[in-house]
Amino acid sequence: MNGTRGILAYGAHVPYRRLARSAIAEVMGAGGGGGYRAVASFDEDTTTMGVEAARQALAGGAPAPRALWFSTVAPAYLDKTNATVVHAALRLGASVPALDFGGAPRSAIGALRTALASGDRTLVVASDLRVGLPTGPEDGGGGDAATAVLVGSDEDGPLVAEYLGGATATAEFTDRWRTPGEAHSRTWEDRFGEQAYLPLVRQAWADALESTNLTAADVAISAVTGLHGRATKKAAVDLGVTIAEDRTDTVGNAGAAHPTLLLTDVLDGATPGDVVALVVLADGCEVLFFRATDALTTGRPTRSVTDQVENRADVSYALYLAWRGLLEVQPPNRPEPNRPSSSAAARRSDWKHGFVGSTDRSTGITHLPPSRVGISGGEVDNMEPAPMADTVGTVATFTVDHLVYSPSPPVVFAVVDFDGGGRMPVELTDVDPSEVEIGTRVEMTFRRLFTADGLHNYFWKGRPLRG
């Protein structure tokens, strides 16, 4: 391993929709509380949110990852790797391994620690979609979000945060659990977890300080998080350091993604030189120390966590439940779509996952989808790839379709003309029909169009460019 390890780039994705927790009690007469939780749209899953976070992290010209690690507690697929979808959407090469780390939130922070300890330039993506039964603690207290942290050494490029080291404490105790296939977790009584966690936090914190030759006074700010709310709060007080905003009021606890969501949030606001601690209570305790560098001031993603927290629209509780499959609603009386063809999708992966069209070398016309023959001139195979995922466009005309099948009708559809050339009719998402007009600016976002026969149909949609 060469050079100093640390973070080369980072990004987060907080979905556009929010559930006001007060809406839960309005419907159910109980549950909820104050504040909001972030809600993945009906067309988002942990994979698509991971893609969006990764795009945020890599948008600023960060070096290309040599490995992609994806961690979630709510995988879109089992048996099939989800990281390969993220890999395809990011257009990473075949020699870049894409691996899933699943099971528990601990896997996500473990992936980050392992990446920091390894020699590879690794994009660590954490994504979670927290679902609980109505009125339950995760129903209101959970949140949906994803993060991406590009880990590498200062030889790969300027680090925005150096990794100073850390410590871990591991113990077996069953405080929170869920058997595969269950929609919600169960927990033991709070006080058991609290007494199990606190010594582990103290131990890991002390070991981390010792191994890094730091004192608590050196730590500018600490992000402390875990799914055991009571233990987390207590631990934060115990450490006696400045504690970062934990985003429970505005996002909710995003499980596997929450530690890195808080880390990115802290880095968004850190001053070069600040020592930042990340303390994660997850079947033990992980403590990691970072130091913000001068490169942070120019290396932050274009959209901070705060930007995304503020860019929001409410969703009703009933619609939220329907989106999560907890409230079955009458489907439109239209045939459901066919499952996508795996062989056709594999042939066109660069289009389907990467949103890469083709540009005719002789006419300069961009074709979406890619075409072997140009619409003008008619030359065959005189095209070069035209990656369009990061290109912004303008609505040329649009409509709202109340008839077509959709997991959440109506469908807002627009013909989008991309800056610099290229046109495509695309579905819009994260949008209210009334806010679209000819001229609305649109960016592309990776989504799950529908699921048929257990196959998720991933493709790109447009959404209004906000902020």
Next chain:
Amino acid sequence: MASHGIRDQVAIVGMGCTPFREHWDRSLDDLLIEAHGLALVSAGMTKDDVDAYWYGTSQSSASGISLATPLRLDNRPVTRVENYCATGSEALRQACYAVASGAYDVAVAIGAEKVKDGGYQGLNAFPIPTDGTNRTLTAAAMFSLILPAYAKRYGVGEDDLRHVVARIAEKNHYNGARNELAQFRRETSAEVICEMAAVAGRLSVFDCAGVADGAAAAVVVSAERATDFCDDPLYVKALSLVAGNGSGLVDPSFDFTTLPECAASATDAYAQAGITDPRAELAMAEVHDCFTPTELVLMEDLGFCDRGTAWSEVLDGTFALDGELPVNPDGGLKSFGHPVGASGLRMHYEAWLQLRGRAPEERRIGTLGDRSRALVHNLGGYPGEMVSFVSIVGTEKD
């Protein structure tokens, strides 16, 4: 590119059309047998006189066998034809070429669709395996894209334009109310239509063609022999088809205020038929009013009026039964519904009745006697990617 056409080489000497209905009690075969029988009776023929068949259906059945079996044809060639919603017209086009080539003396074009056995409202496309990235919008939504684009380009208020297209529906329902073959036979006012809930863009259900089962057929012979079978045959002046290359969905210069495939097929058809001023020379037109905005822009694409003026021509009543150029005197897709394989032939059936003075008095075109030619336009697909068919037929040989 050469498009010579077969002007006045073949003629239609018999036609038949079933009522277009939700035929819960009738099968596809029943509809085929009826349309076939009506056409043969009209031509004074039996099935032994027919040499070859072109059978149009979009997705009700497959292969020539599905016509040869219900009709129990005797070693006859049957070609199954499919070209989206222009399927029925495409069957006629092939039958005409077969006779013009001299390969056959008598050819029948027959089109049918049994839509109502599907269990869903509306037309639903055949699922073809894809990579999952293809657009899944309804046709209604795709055609609804025309309205905001047209309003913006020509400076017409969106509410005003919404009323204009409702007037198109009002006109077609007025005509359809006078047609016993039509499915919907009630007049509806533009005001009522404007108040209905939108289903796609600003379009209400009454801006959309209905769905129906139906069949229609035509008997084609050479022009030379036409009067052997029929005193007043309909001569085929032009047959044009353009299959769009989808460039409208790729090319930012396409603005959704025109259907270029339709304009191109009309230009070709007028050249074949020797028509230079369609508005003055045509007695009537049957056009593909799948949605009201479609008929609006077709008035311009087919050269019936200048660009940007169709909306005011509609308000002026230019295309009403007693207008300068009656359009969809039978009530159109609006009144008939749209059994995909049959619609193109149903449109020709109205020209067959009207030009020969056989349409009932209450929906007779005002141009009858002054002009002898009709245009039939039939499209399939969506703005930006469609097939368009245009024919010209007439009672007089040039």
